[in-house]
Amino acid sequence: MKRLILTVIIFIGIAACKTNPFTGKSTLNFYPNSQIFPMAFAQYDQFLTENKVVSGTKDAQMITTVGKRISSAAERWLDANGYPGYLKDYKWEYNLVNDETVNAWCMPGGKIVFYTGILPITQTETGVAVVMGHEVAHALADHGAQRMSAGMLQQIGAVAGNVAIKDPEKRNTFNQAYGLGSTVGVMLPFSRGHETEADRIGLQIMAIAGYNPDEAANLWRRMKAKAGGQAPPEFLSTHPSSDTRINNLTAWAPSARQEAAKFGVTSFK
Numbered sequence: 001m002k003r004l005i006l007t008v009i010i011f012i013g014i015a016a017c018k019t020n021p022f023t024g025k026s027t028l029n030f031y032p033n034s035q036i037f038p039m040a041f042a043q044y045d046q047f048l049t050e051n052k053v054v055s056g057t058k059d060a061q062m063i064t065t066v067g068k069r070i071s072s073a074a075e076r077w078l079d080a081n082g083y084p085g086y087l088k089d090y091k092w093e094y095n096l097v098n099d100e101t102v103n104a105w106c107m108p109g110g111k112i113v114f115y116t117g118i119l120p121i122t123q124t125e126t127g128v129a130v131v132m133g134h135e136v137a138h139a140l141a142d143h144g145a146q147r148m149s150a151g152m153l154q155q156i157g158a159v160a161g162n163v164a165i166k167d168p169e170k171r172n173t174f175n176q177a178y179g180l181g182s183t184v185g186v187m188l189p190f191s192r193g194h195e196t197e198a199d200r201i202g203l204q205i206m207a208i209a210g211y212n213p214d215e216a217a218n219l220w221r222r223m224k225a226k227a228g229g230q231a232p233p234e235f236l237s238t239h240p241s242s243d244t245r246i247n248n249l250t251a252w253a254p255s256a257r258q259e260a261a262k263f264g265v266t267s268f269k
């Protein structure tokens with residue numbers, strides 16, 4: 001029986017491997033966009049109805065502007081690197097929600113929320129671009145789906161023999177990965193590897209979008225400074241700040257500029 005399960009897992013594993021265009025790495029992903037996006041879109045719409053969406057303000061406009069610039073930069077990069085149509089199922093949406101929680105997130109398929117509470121830390125449009133680039137990078141690299149896939153492997157192990165993952169189970173895995181249903185704040189953290197990947201991809205995208213990549217390290221310095229205060233940013237519970245992160249971003253900034261130059265972008269906000 002054990003051998004059968006292992007065979008099935010290996011089979012699904014091979015069938016479910018997908019290449020990450022940004023890293024060239026093969027990743028485990030059982031969840032095609034066609035399955036995960038509808039769940040994400042429904043959860044996102046529900047979240048918006050239950051929270052205070054800000055519209056018509058300068059800040060709300062800024063979130064939309066930055067989001068559009070970042071997603072169009074991602075699209076240009078993908079087109080230029082042999083992945084045209086990669087984003088065809090994405091339905092980008094950028095919303096600002098009135099909530100003092102210091103957080104921002106992006107669900108699969110490009111559904112983004114910024115809380116007003118993070119704006120004092122992002123400070124400028126470029127600061128917003130740092131967070132936006134990073135969050136969008138998680139979505140582009142299917143990190144959520146990979147995390148769900150890892151969870152599903154555990155489930156297969158747990159329910160020995162019953163490898164048919166039914167819809168309710170899929171939804172459970174999704175809710176675990178995104179912490180939705182109750183509060184988004186309990187979202188599981190990404191692995192350190194995924195964080196590093198999102199930092200690197202995000203930095204390139206923000207530079208192609210015309211935002212100064214040097215500001216990324218500064219954003220994380222501000223986040224780190226805030227962590228010492230009375231109310232540590234919620235964002236840090238899923239995105240631990242560290243000197244390594246700041247050092248990496250500083251070291252990668254020149255190559256992000258070079259990447260942007262390939263797209264004719266040589267001056268930055």
Ligand SMILES: [Zn+2]
Pocket residue numbers: 134135138190194195198238239
């Ligand atoms: Zn992250």
